Amino acid sequence: MDIAEIPILSLADEPRGIASDIGRSFRTFGFALVRDHGIDPALIAEAWRLTAELFALPTEEKMRYFMAGTGGARGYTPFRTEVAKGATEKDLKEFWHVGRDLPDDHPLRSTMLPNIWPESPAGFRTVFETLFAEFDRAGSRLLSAIALDLGLDEHWFDPAIEDGNSVLRLLHYPPVKAEASGAIRAGAHEDINLITLLLGAEEAGLELLGKDGRWLSIAPPEGALVVNIGDMLQRLTNHVLPSTTHRVRNPAGERAGYSRYSMPFFLHPRSDFRLETLPECIGSDRPDRYPATITADEYLQERLREIGLKG
Known part of the structure; x- marks a missing residue:
């Protein structure tokens, strides 16, 4: 398996210092690798410990936190529930969602459910509120x-993501059994949101689909974030920044007997934010692909139905 030659960037630099490099990486791969992100390694280590403890709970205990009909917005989603768009086999994974809690009188409260917190493991809420x-x-x-790379003001996205409907997903891919033939840990898909920030890709399996049609392995340095463009940002930028197909393949040999854990943070805009193509990304050689606008929440609900999380 070939490795994607994605440059490693440092978030210790000011946004202006990395703008052109991160833009180039996204235009080439749809992905970037980012170190020096400032998230405390001790906090991350504690989050991994609690994630493993959470998924080790008995299934009947975890199912207490499954809320049918909510699209998996908060709490637990059982093993083999989600399916990649266009796929027939459900993914070999279970997950837990932590989102943003809004006051009851907030105008967007109806589009964002309150969090569900498990009784155990102890300390779960404090750690994951902080990590979020x-x-x-x-x-x-x-x-x-x-924004700077696109020719926008550095703070252009600030109002778009204020009180945004972002989700932190704790993912568990159990050991792969022979009877799972035909299914993989995460089928080929694109993300829905603006950008995804992922911890936990050091364990082999995450792959992106290159422009030449080959699958390329993503191999970040330990502790680095894997960042990728989601469909909402692809739409906003008229495909200047591509939302790249990716998957998590099944491990081979001895690794098939081990669990895999990861933590993607799906950064979403506000539910009422309108996805309207940026004028900076429209030209005579790049006509607007999306003349009709749609709110972020309308777009999200469409996609949740496509991937089997809503009926």
């Missing part, structure tokens, strides 16, 4: 660099 906020901060800095 840290991902939010890092994502905002990355969007500032993206």
